[in-house]
Amino acid sequence: MQVFLAVPEAKAVVHCHPPHATAYAITGRVPPNLIIPEFEVFVGKVAVSPYETPGTKAFAETVVPYVKSHNTVLLSNHGIVCWADTVTHAEWQCEIIDTYCKTYLIAKQIGVEVPNVLKG
Numbered sequence: 031m032q033v034f035l036a037v038p039e040a041k042a043v044v045h046c047h048p049p050h051a052t053a054y055a056i057t058g059r060v061p062p063n064l065i066i067p068e069f070e071v072f073v074g075k076v077a078v079s080p081y082e083t084p085g086t087k088a089f090a091e092t093v094v095p096y097v098k099s100h101n102t103v104l105l106s107n108h109g110i111v112c113w114a115d116t117v118t119h120a121e122w123q124c125e126i127i128d129t130y131c132k133t134y135l136i137a138k139q140i141g142v143e144v145p146n147v148l149k150g
């Protein structure tokens with residue numbers, strides 16, 4: 031509800047707990063940018079909101095500082111929330127960030143530096 035109030039162009043919000051993006055959320059870190067173009071185009075920079083008990087008004091308000099400058103927020107120790115003009119696009123953002131986090135985590139296991147080659 032806080033997203034709809036703050037961002038009138040947001041017509042859909044998807045909240046879920048995809049494991050790879052949630053791994054970042056529970057560590058309070060965001061995945062690096064400038065690795066894969068699709069992530070930059072559809073998600074871009076993400077934020078991590080501070081922890082509050084899920085389901086409370088305080089929890090809903092944790093995303094308010096980020097909603098106008100982001101379309102995806104990692105919810106500390108919980109999951110993610112994405113918003114867009116349609117539910118399909120919001121769901122795509124969830125899929126894209128989780129796949130991006132999964133791919134990046136696998137790439138790091140190869141044991142070499144993952145270069146940031148895209149221009150910011």
Ligand SMILES: [Zn+2]
Pocket residue numbers: 045046047084108109
């Ligand atoms: Zn949840």
